[in-house]
Amino acid sequence: MKKGIHPHYQKVVFMDTNSGYQFLTRSTMGSSESIEWEDGGTYPLIKVEVSSDTHPFYTGVQKFADRGGRADRFMKKYNMERPK
Template sequence: MREAIHPEYREVVFMDTSTGFKFLTGSTKGSSETIEWEDGNTYPLIKVEISSDSHPFYTGRQKNAEAGGRIDKFKKKYNMK
C-alpha cells in the first residue's frame, strides 16, 4: 500500500439532535466540540439531524410534527380552503 494517502481514522461520537441518541464510531471527521463518553474518555462530538434512531426507514414511523404548519401556511398564502 502507498503511504500517506489514507485518512486518519479516530473515534468520534455522533449525536442525533432530534432524539438525543448518541453512538461511538470511527470517522475521519473532526469537531471542536467534545463529549465525555460512557467509558470515561473524551471524544469529538458531531451533531447530525437524522440517524438510524430517528429516520422513518429504520423506526417504521413518520414524524409529521412540522408538516401541518407548513401546509396551513401554504394554503393561507394562496387563499386555499
C-alpha cells in the first residue's frame, strides 16, 4: 500500500445519545472528545442519535420518548405555533 494516502484507522467509542449505550470498535472517524474505556484505555468518543440499541428494526419497539415529527421539532426550535 502507498504511504500517506490512507486515513488513520483507530479504536473509537460510539455512544447512543438516546439510551447511553456505548460500544468500542475501530473507525477512521475522529473526535475532539474522549472517554476512558473499561480496559483502561482512552479513546475518541463519537456520539450518535441512533444505534442498534434504540433502532426499532433491531429492538422491535421504539425505546426513546416521542420527540414529535420533523415539523413539530422545527416549530419548537423557532418558537412558532402550528397554524389552526
